[in-house]
Structures are given as structure tokens and as C-alpha cells.
Amino acid sequence: MLGIRERRGAGAGEGGGQDPGRERGKRQRTAGARPAGRWLWGAGAALLIPAVHSNWHLAAAAWLFPVFLLRYARLRPARHGLLRVGYALGLAQLAWLVSTGMVFVPSVLAVFAGLAVVQTLPFVADRLVAARSGAVWSTLVFPAVLVCGEYLFTRLAGFGDYGALGFTQHGFLPLVQLASVTGVYGVSFVVAWTASVAHWAWQRGFRWREIRRGVVVWAGVLAVVLGAGGVRLVAFAPTTKTVRVAGISAGRAAVRAGERALHTAGTELWRPRNLVRADPRRVRAALAPVADDLVAATDREARAGARIVVWPETQARVLAADRERLLARVAGIARKRQVYVDTAFALYTPRPPHVRNVAALVTPEGKVAWTYDKTHPTPMEPMMPGRGEVPVTGSPYGRLATVICYDADFPALMRRAADRGAGLILVPANDWAGFESLHAQRAVFRSVEYGYAMVRQSVHGVATAVDHQGRVRGSADYFTADRQTLVAEVPVQPRTGTLYSRTGDLFALLCAGGTLLVVALGVRGRRSVAGVPAAGGGRR
Structure with a gap:
């Protein structure tokens, strides 16, 4: 039953099987995670404010803030940590509403309160599903759910496509060219996936032997995206007419x-x-x-x-x-x-x-x-x-x-x-x-x-x-x-069209399908954990 105890440790925090003892894990969270959690949440919240697309946003902040909030959500008990993450996202939306002067429009306040809830869901998925696996694929959970939330907000809220993380990268033209294939959702995915991979590597102490495969895959995909964007800018530059x-x-x-x-x-x-x-x-x-x-x-x-x-x-x-x-x-x-x-x-x-x-x-x-x-x-x-x-x-x-x-x-x-x-x-x-x-x-x-x-x-x-x-x-x-x-x-x-103009939101729909898979894995995981005592009984 060692594997069961390891899996419990990984699901409770960042353990990943390194500390299977429940009491020892509890002492670690009490003695170490709370002080660390404070600065992680503070750093993530501070970076989140300029990461929201506004007149004063910073493009780099959009890549960084999820790393700290993902780490914080993994270290803290789920209910407490995720509520605090949602609180930070709500504060960022409030700051945006104040800066744009729309804080006095009741209907807008209601819509953006809902957006903050939607933006919390990727952190929930990472904490409750991705945390149970140390595999490289788990880094895809956060960006897939994030893009699904952006897409559903655009389609259902009737407020346009606000809240998309990708808009903060409007000046990064090689990356922006990805929008000709996936829409802005692809850019959001790349930014969020980068943060997820960075957190995954941090969780493993940046030990190259353990993170090499995941980092190489991420770097290869990013190189292809940016390289293709650069080629598109140069080889298919606008006419001089x-x-x-x-x-x-x-x-x-x-x-x-x-x-x-x-x-x-x-x-x-x-x-x-x-x-x-x-x-x-x-x-x-x-x-x-x-x-x-x-x-x-x-x-x-x-x-x-x-x-x-x-x-x-x-x-x-x-x-x-x-x-x-x-x-x-x-x-x-x-x-x-x-x-x-x-x-x-x-x-x-x-x-x-x-x-x-x-x-x-x-x-x-x-x-x-x-x-x-x-x-x-x-x-x-x-x-x-x-x-x-x-x-x-x-x-x-x-x-x-x-x-x-x-x-x-x-x-x-x-x-x-x-x-x-x-x-x-x-x-x-x-x-x-x-x-x-x-x-x-x-x-x-x-x-x-x-x-x-x-x-x-x-x-x-x-x-x-x-x-x-x-x-x-x-x-x-x-x-x-x-x-x-x-x-x-x-x-x-002469307009020749783009792949996105032909296929529409196919990429976002694929992320929505991935989100359904994440939900299924989460339900299965909860049932598996609930069934451990009955299966293991006193043999532990």
C-alpha cells in the first residue's frame, strides 16, 4: 500500500510521493508552507495587477503571476488556497474596473465578478487533478481549462472576449501570428502553459534529470510557434502597394x-x-x-x-x-x-x-x-x-x-x-x-x-x-x-484568408474537450481516494 500513501501525499500538497507520512506532511504544512504561502500569494497577486490587460499592463507579468499562484495553491489546503487565489483574481478585476472607470456600472460589475470565478477554475483543476500526477501531461491541465473558460465567457457572457490572457502580448508579433491559426486563445494557451511548466519544474527543485523531458517538449513547441511566426512575418510580408x-x-x-x-x-x-x-x-x-x-x-x-x-x-x-x-x-x-x-x-x-x-x-x-x-x-x-x-x-x-x-x-x-x-x-x-x-x-x-x-x-x-x-x-x-x-x-x-477564419474556434473547442477529460479524471480521482479506506482496511 505504499503507492496509495504516496499518492495521498502528492494530492495533499506538492509532495509528489517524497513524504508519504500524513503526520509529517501535516507538520511540514504547518511549519513551512504558511510562511512560504504568504510571499507566494503576495508575489502572485502583485504580478496579477499589471498582468490584466489595461493601459498600464506589463506583458511579462502575464507569464509570471500564474507560477506563484499555482505554487501557493499546491502548498495550502485546497479550500483555503483556492479561495485566496480567487480573491486575488477578484482584486485584479476590481483594479481593472477602477482604472477603466467602469466600476460604477452595475451590470459590468456582475459580469466581471463572474469572470473572476471563471479564471479561478484553472487553478482548481491544477490543484485537484494535475497535483495527483507528476507526469509531463499534467502541465496541460492549467492552460486547457484556462482557454476553455475564456471561450465560454466570450460565448455566454455577452461582453465580448474580455479576460483573454493573450491580449497582453499584442506587441510580441512572432507569437501573435499564432492567432491566425488558433485565435487569441492559442496565445493564451502558450503563456499559461509556460507558467505551468515553470511551476512543474520548480516543484521538482529544477533538477534537470527529472525535468529534462518536459522542458525539452515545451521548448520545442515554443520554438516552432515563434519560428513559424517569424517566417510568416518575413516570408509573407505585406505588399508595397x-x-x-x-x-x-x-x-x-x-x-x-x-x-x-x-x-x-x-x-x-x-x-x-x-x-x-x-x-x-x-x-x-x-x-x-x-x-x-x-x-x-x-x-x-x-x-x-x-x-x-x-x-x-x-x-x-x-x-x-x-x-x-x-x-x-x-x-x-x-x-x-x-x-x-x-x-x-x-x-x-x-x-x-x-x-x-x-x-x-x-x-x-x-x-x-x-x-x-x-x-x-x-x-x-x-x-x-x-x-x-x-x-x-x-x-x-x-x-x-x-x-x-x-x-x-x-x-x-x-x-x-x-x-x-x-x-x-x-x-x-x-x-x-x-x-x-x-x-x-x-x-x-x-x-x-x-x-x-x-x-x-x-x-x-x-x-x-x-x-x-x-x-x-x-x-x-x-x-x-x-x-x-x-x-x-x-x-x-488581396485577402487570402487565414486558417482561423476557416476553422473558427476549433482550438478552443479542443481545450473544452480537454476540460471535460480533466473533470472526468477529477471525479474518478475523488472516488478512488474515497474508496481507499474500504479497500485497504487495517492492512496499512
Whole structure:
């Protein structure tokens, strides 16, 4: 029965069969694990805060924090250790909510409390299943369950693909290329697996003879991933044929003039219901400065050589009765300068909820190629959602498509543009201080996943132009300029698609299957442990 006692020791902590005596193990945990556990938890929690994807995140922290929390969870009694790990994950989510200013939105608080629970599950699986085995395969438990949790959160929570660990690696382009095969989930897996292997080696005292096989396998896989990413960047680099794209925002003077006019007309006009019922002349006077400035900026950038101009989300605000007049002004510029203009505006209508979030593409022929309503309004936007039909149209610069801001956080919606052969996707956006960089960084992954370039013009945030391999071709920070203008030469790339755009979330589904296997092993293990006394009786 020695093997049974060894297995018990490994399941209780980090024992791995090295201390089969129950009393001795108990003394070790009491005398040694608690002091060690304190600093392990502190180190993991301290690294976890900058590991959450935020304006101030550190890419390296995402690789490191799980090592310490995995170690802590193994050393402590399961209930106590895992609760403390969940507590650390909850604190990290709270810090993120505070930093982004979303801590005051009740629905968001509830969703991210659920995310913290989901993020705790990989540590639970490692503690209760992987700890029973010293085999190399046990290092796969943590990353497989982590990716499964990310995927299920994306599919079920209705909050986009937030919480994915891989987004923190947006600047590591050789690794990011993996997203063209697996989506962001593959990058999350590699980062989490690295932490799991590091913990596995630490548990064995980094004794090379014991860890050699596992480390060689991990290093080989990582070398293949990074090597293939490097080859993709070099051998399949974007074409040198480019199109000049300009993203424009209204200048601060026009914005201030509009705010003064609104204040003079009456503060009640900030409410859409009141605005559509007010005197149209007062409303037009209040909304005109920003719209006029955007029209003038469109003409200016077109004269400077831009062939595509993108407006930001809802900075322009238009009464339904004035929509055609605004588009006619833009159409005159589009015909004269032979440019495509993706206008975007808040459209105020007589029907509740009285406002639509719209993008309308005006072609060089002066026609409106599409009118698109935002599919996924944020919890802070009382707007009627669109039907989710991503518009695509042909152009000399490849097939153009559009979504609006938050829409780009939903991979399934973005796949629809890829399915229709889009080569360049235009994204009017509107962010805020505390969130200004996050969407810009996520755009890197969307472009790599689906193989199209993206121009994201974000007022109150960082505007970016990204090619199909995730290279940032241009950026403009709203908060560092009086007039935010993004100008970039974007490669005109015939879209050939990516493996991810064809197979979808196959990798994430495989991880979900692996999670079911982990659950089965956990149930079997608990039954086996429960049956030991009856089988062994007094023979021990």
C-alpha cells in the first residue's frame, strides 16, 4: 500500500510521493508552507495587477503571476488556497474596473465578478487533478481549462472576449501570428502553459534529470510557434502597394463651441428624448460646429491625398431630418476628390430610444454604399442595436467593410466580414480616458486572426491603422493633440484568408474537450481516494 500513501501525499500538497507520512506532511504544512504561502500569494497577486490587460499592463507579468499562484495553491489546503487565489483574481478585476472607470456600472460589475470565478477554475483543476500526477501531461491541465473558460465567457457572457490572457502580448508579433491559426486563445494557451511548466519544474527543485523531458517538449513547441511566426512575418510580408487612409476627429475648438451652444440652448438637450422634441433650429445650431468641422477635415485630408477617410463614432450628432443634407455635403467632396468616406454619427429619431449609432459609407460616385447600425451597444449606450449584418463593398483598394467600436470585441461578428472577403475594415470608435489604448491593442489580434487590415479612428482614445499581420502602420492619440488626425499608408493586400477564419474556434473547442477529460479524471480521482479506506482496511 505504499503507492496509495504516496499518492495521498502528492494530492495533499506538492509532495509528489517524497513524504508519504500524513503526520509529517501535516507538520511540514504547518511549519513551512504558511510562511512560504504568504510571499507566494503576495508575489502572485502583485504580478496579477499589471498582468490584466489595461493601459498600464506589463506583458511579462502575464507569464509570471500564474507560477506563484499555482505554487501557493499546491502548498495550502485546497479550500483555503483556492479561495485566496480567487480573491486575488477578484482584486485584479476590481483594479481593472477602477482604472477603466467602469466600476460604477452595475451590470459590468456582475459580469466581471463572474469572470473572476471563471479564471479561478484553472487553478482548481491544477490543484485537484494535475497535483495527483507528476507526469509531463499534467502541465496541460492549467492552460486547457484556462482557454476553455475564456471561450465560454466570450460565448455566454455577452461582453465580448474580455479576460483573454493573450491580449497582453499584442506587441510580441512572432507569437501573435499564432492567432491566425488558433485565435487569441492559442496565445493564451502558450503563456499559461509556460507558467505551468515553470511551476512543474520548480516543484521538482529544477533538477534537470527529472525535468529534462518536459522542458525539452515545451521548448520545442515554443520554438516552432515563434519560428513559424517569424517566417510568416518575413516570408509573407505585406505588399508595397498601399492606399493612403486618414482618420479624422473634430478639433477641440469645434467641440467646445458645440458644448457652449448646447448649454445655451438648454442642458435638457443632452437627453435624446428632449433633443428630438426641441426646436430644430436650436438643435441644429448646437450640433453644427462638430459636423461642420468633420466635413471640412474630410475635404482637407482628401486634398492632401487620402483615398479613404474615416470619421469617429458618434462625435457628429445629426437629427433624422438633417441626415440627407449632411451626406449630400460629404458626397460632393467624395465626387470631387474621388475618395471613400466612412461617415459616422449619432442619428436622433422620433422613435424610442430616439438615437441610433450609425456608419454610412459615401463612395467616389457620391452614393451611399451602406448604412450600418452598431450591433453591440455597450451597457452604457441606450441605443437600438443593429441586425448584425456586416456590410462589405468592392473598391480599387480591396473589399471594404465596417463595424463600430465595441463590435470588434466579438470574434463571431468580425468573422462575418472575413467570410465576405473583406480586405480592409473601417472602425469608427469612441473610447474614454482609462480605456484609450485597450481597443487599439486588441485590433492587432483581430487583423491577424482574419487576415484583413484595420483602420480604427477613435475619438477620446488611440486611433490606429494595422496591417493584416498586426503591424501598427500609424497611430494618433486624442489626448495629446488639439486635432486628432491619423494618416497611414495601409497595404492593399488581396485577402487570402487565414486558417482561423476557416476553422473558427476549433482550438478552443479542443481545450473544452480537454476540460471535460480533466473533470472526468477529477471525479474518478475523488472516488478512488474515497474508496481507499474500504479497500485497504487495517492492512496499512
